[in-house]
Amino acid sequence: MIFAEKRQLRIPGPTPIPPQILRAGAQPMMGHRSGDFVELCKRVAAKVKTVFQTENDVFILTSSGTGALEAAVANTVSPGDQVLVLVSGVFGERFVKIANAYGAQVETIRCQFGHAIDPQTVTDALVKKPEIKVVFATHCETSTGVVNDLEKIAEAVHSSLGDPLLVVDTVSSMGGIEFKTDKWGIDLVVSGSQKAFMLPPGLAFIGVSDRSWDIIEANQSPRFYFDLRAYRKSLPKGQTPFTPAVSLFYQLEEALAMMEAEGFANIYQRHLLMRDMVRAAVRALGLPLFVAEDNNASATVTSILGPQGLDVEALRKLLNQKYKLVLAGGQADLKGKIFRIGHMGFAEPIDMLTVLATLELGLVELGWKLEGGAAVRAAEEVLVRG
Amino acid sequence: MIFAEKRQLRIPGPTPIPPQILRAGAQPMMGHRSGDFVELCKRVAAKVKTVFQTENDVFILTSSGTGALEAAVANTVSPGDQVLVLVSGVFGERFVKIANAYGAQVETIRCQFGHAIDPQTVTDALVKKPEIKVVFATHCETSTGVVNDLEKIAEAVHSSLGDPLLVVDTVSSMGGIEFKTDKWGIDLVVSGSQKAFMLPPGLAFIGVSDRSWDIIEANQSPRFYFDLRAYRKSLPKGQTPFTPAVSLFYQLEEALAMMEAEGFANIYQRHLLMRDMVRAAVRALGLPLFVAEDNNASATVTSILGPQGLDVEALRKLLNQKYKLVLAGGQADLKGKIFRIGHMGFAEPIDMLTVLATLELGLVELGWKLEGGAAVRAAEEVLVRG
Numbered sequence: 166m167i168f169a170e171k172r173q174l175r176i177p178g179p180t181p182i183p184p185q186i187l188r189a190g191a192q193p194m195m196g197h198r199s200g201d202f203v204e205l206c207k208r209v210a211a212k213v214k215t216v217f218q219t220e221n222d223v224f225i226l227t228s229s230g231t232g233a234l235e236a237a238v239a240n241t242v243s244p245g246d247q248v249l250v251l252v253s254g255v256f257g258e259r260f261v262k263i264a265n266a267y268g269a270q271v272e273t274i275r276c277q278f279g280h281a282i283d284p285q286t287v288t289d290a291l292v293k294k295p296e297i298k299v300v301f302a303t304h305c306e307t308s309t310g311v312v313n314d315l316e317k318i319a320e321a322v323h324s325s326l327g328d329p330l331l332v333v334d335t336v337s338s339m340g341g342i343e344f345k346t347d348k349w350g351i352d353l354v355v356s357g358s359q360k361a362f363m364l365p366p367g368l369a370f371i372g373v374s375d376r377s378w379d380i381i382e383a384n385q386s387p388r389f390y391f392d393l394r395a396y397r398k399s400l401p402k403g404q405t406p407f408t409p410a411v412s413l414f415y416q417l418e419e420a421l422a423m424m425e426a427e428g429f430a431n432i433y434q435r436h437l438l439m440r441d442m443v444r445a446a447v448r449a450l451g452l453p454l455f456v457a458e459d460n461n462a463s464a465t466v467t468s469i470l471g472p473q474g475l476d477v478e479a480l481r482k483l484l485n486q487k488y489k490l491v492l493a494g495g496q497a498d499l500k501g502k503i504f505r506i507g508h509m510g511f512a513e514p515i516d517m518l519t520v521l522a523t524l525e526l527g528l529v530e531l532g533w534k535l536e537g538g539a540a541v542r543a544a545e546e547v548l549v550r551g
Numbered sequence: 552m553i554f555a556e557k558r559q560l561r562i563p564g565p566t567p568i569p570p571q572i573l574r575a576g577a578q579p580m581m582g583h584r585s586g587d588f589v590e591l592c593k594r595v596a597a598k599v600k601t602v603f604q605t606e607n608d609v610f611i612l613t614s615s616g617t618g619a620l621e622a623a624v625a626n627t628v629s630p631g632d633q634v635l636v637l638v639s640g641v642f643g644e645r646f647v648k649i650a651n652a653y654g655a656q657v658e659t660i661r662c663q664f665g666h667a668i669d670p671q672t673v674t675d676a677l678v679k680k681p682e683i684k685v686v687f688a689t690h691c692e693t694s695t696g697v698v699n700d701l702e703k704i705a706e707a708v709h710s711s712l713g714d715p716l717l718v719v720d721t722v723s724s725m726g727g728i729e730f731k732t733d734k735w736g737i738d739l740v741v742s743g744s745q746k747a748f749m750l751p752p753g754l755a756f757i758g759v760s761d762r763s764w765d766i767i768e769a770n771q772s773p774r775f776y777f778d779l780r781a782y783r784k785s786l787p788k789g790q791t792p793f794t795p796a797v798s799l800f801y802q803l804e805e806a807l808a809m810m811e812a813e814g815f816a817n818i819y820q821r822h823l824l825m826r827d828m829v830r831a832a833v834r835a836l837g838l839p840l841f842v843a844e845d846n847n848a849s850a851t852v853t854s855i856l857g858p859q860g861l862d863v864e865a866l867r868k869l870l871n872q873k874y875k876l877v878l879a880g881g882q883a884d885l886k887g888k889i890f891r892i893g894h895m896g897f898a899e900p901i902d903m904l905t906v907l908a909t910l911e912l913g914l915v916e917l918g919w920k921l922e923g924g925a926a927v928r929a930a931e932e933v934l935v936r937g
Contacts (some may be wrong), residue, residue, distance in 0.1 A: 170579050179580045179797055187577040190798065193556050194565045194751060196877055227753055228614050230793040232776045239773070267773045359794060365580060367613055367753050367796030387625070387653045387772060390618045408615040409744060410753030410796065412576065413566055454892055 230357030232367035237386030244268030280514035291325035449543035465509035589789030616743030618754035630654030641694035677711035691724035835929035851895035
């Protein structure tokens with residue numbers, strides 16, 4: 166393949182890595198118990214809190230995001246505990262699976278995929294079962310492209326009689342969509358490195374509120390590598406309890422510097438603009454958006470339904486093989502029904518024009534009727550309006 | 552600091568990274584569900600088996616080595632199970648802690664630190680407790696520099712009435728010291744990326760014997776991220792169940808190519824030669840070796856006792872700050888009593904001369920009486936003999 170490095174990786178993670186972050190990872194190794202690493206660890210641990218908008222400790226784990234989802238469960242759920250999981254897609258289901266693995270009694274609220282969780286249903290569920298100890302929610306549900314209203318869900322949780330812990334998966338939103346951990350009162354916030362953070366996969370983050378610690382300390386589930394008590398003991402010393410992925414820490418520092426330089430308001434605005442460009446273009450192509458309401462549509466990933474007469478898997482294959490444009494398919498039950506465009510991290514509005522132009526080429530080749538340039542023009546109009 | 556990149560990182564992990572491996576990590580990101588990743592995953596999964604000398608599956612986890620130690624426990628130990636842990640140092644103790652976290656009834660055999668486990672004590676313990684279900688052992692005990700005789704220990708385990716599973720931690724030996732997984736009959740073999748594999752930390756390996764699967768399938772302990780059943784299902788598809796550290800997979804492929812090019816017999820010989828050079832030099836300096844017997848001394852790390860009148864922590868600090876030579880101290884009870892020289896991975900015999908010359912400078916500066924050049928000369932003699 167000529168110019169393989171010109172591949173457009175537009176899946177909802179892992180996302181493309183900026184060259185300066187790639188270079189940062191190629192620095193010589195250092196000992197993870199050295200003074201230099203302690204300083205690095207303290208710097209990134211402080212800065213990552215800014216992204217989370219929190220005064221809570223945010224711990225950095227060497228694992229995928231799922232490792233940190235498990236940390237959230239293993240540290241708060243003892244066998245037999247009642248928990249509530251809000252399921253709006255595959256990653257909500259993952260919380261169900263992990264909670265089941267830890268012997269929880271799992272209640273669920275399931276919304277139709279492509280829709281967001283109605284906060285009123287959370288209120289109702291917690292009235293019915295005030296003994297619920299932990300509520301698990303997903304901010305951006307990567308598998309559908311929905312963003313759940315965590316501000317409202319948190320209100321519902323905290324105004325309930327039991328006021329259970331609220332755990333939120335922000336793997337595909339944190340750093341791309343504003344998330345107000347402390348203001349909303351989110352207890353455990355989980356994220357990962359390979360999405361809006363612009364990093365390779367391999368690090369996960371977990372912020373922990375003060376009131377969570379009594380439950381974590383008393384919790385009976387076995388855990389060692391994901392035992393948050395060990396991370397809490399190590400953090401003030403600029404340490405991690407187990408050998409961290411040092412080269413990813415180098416890269417994290419570079420990513421945080423880039424984010425700080427751009428400014429968080431600008432970052433969130435950039436992601437919203439990319440979303441609006443893509444949605445306008447999809448409408449111009451006559452393709453149905455899987456998330457119908459703009460308000461619930463993620464700024465980091467857009468799902469598009471394959472209408473009658475369009476084989477989305479054939480489209481993805483063609484775009485990948487002929488044009489090096491990599492889009493994501495649907496997961497689980499959505500496989501073959503939707504395709505997804507990731508627009509987060511190292512991506513800017515102008516990149517979307519290339520994505521959309523390439524998408525037009527693929528659609529034409531598959532016989533989909535469209536006016537050439539229509540998608541790009543619609544996106545340009547959004548871009549110009551700003 | 553002038554020429555910071557000339558730092559000599561001579562701790563027993565993380566170890567220095569060869570430039571070509573650093574560069575390999577800086578390749579553009581790819582999707583972990585893409586065909587390209589599937590091919591990469593299949594290639595490295597096949598080659599890593601060669602290092603392990605096994606026909607068993609070897610799974611690649613995104614975690615530190617401790618994550619894979621926990622995987623070994625969580626997948627084989629149910630609450631109340633009787634297990635035996637052979638403790639020759641800090642990493643043997645780690646198995647005790649993890650097994651305790653999972654509710655095992657833990658028997659231990661402890662040898663004096665600096666010595667190796669006597670296989671006869673394993674035979675005796677298993678005669679006394681034939682209900683032992685799993686035996687945990689450490690190949691190279693990083694904290695002391697001892698190598699346990701796993702061939703003999705495996706014989707003791709397999710000739711016992713109960714013939715329990717044998718789990719071995721090879722984090723600081725695999726790829727540097729020959730380990731015959733299948734020939735010796737080791738059931739679960741755990742290793743990590745940041746030692747003799749010449750990689751940054753962030754990947755862990757776990758090989759699993761056929762007879763282990765019945766126990767793993769039936770096991771009652773909660774686990775999700777480290778659930779080996781999920782890895783077993785994904786492996787034939789060239790996949791990992793959760794997002795892997797893709798950039799470390801790029802680097803792993805490069806490391807395996809380098810190891811293959813050098814040849815494993817040469818690799819093991821190189822490590823033994825470095826060990827013998829360092830031990831000869833330490834003797835020439837009149838410093839006591841913590842592992843007295845050459846046969847039990849690791850080819851990857853050498854521990855040196857601080858004799859009366861030598862402050863080993865002051866020595867390490869001086870070497871680091873003045874000469875950029877980073878050596879390791881003692882862990883836990885050995886802190887302040889020993890220092891350790893790592894000689895594994897991206898290290899060759901000639902590098903040891905620099906390490907030893909620098910060590911001489913530090914010792915002289917701290918008032919230790921020595922004949923200048925004595926350590927280097929002793930090491931050169933070993934090198935020349937080959």
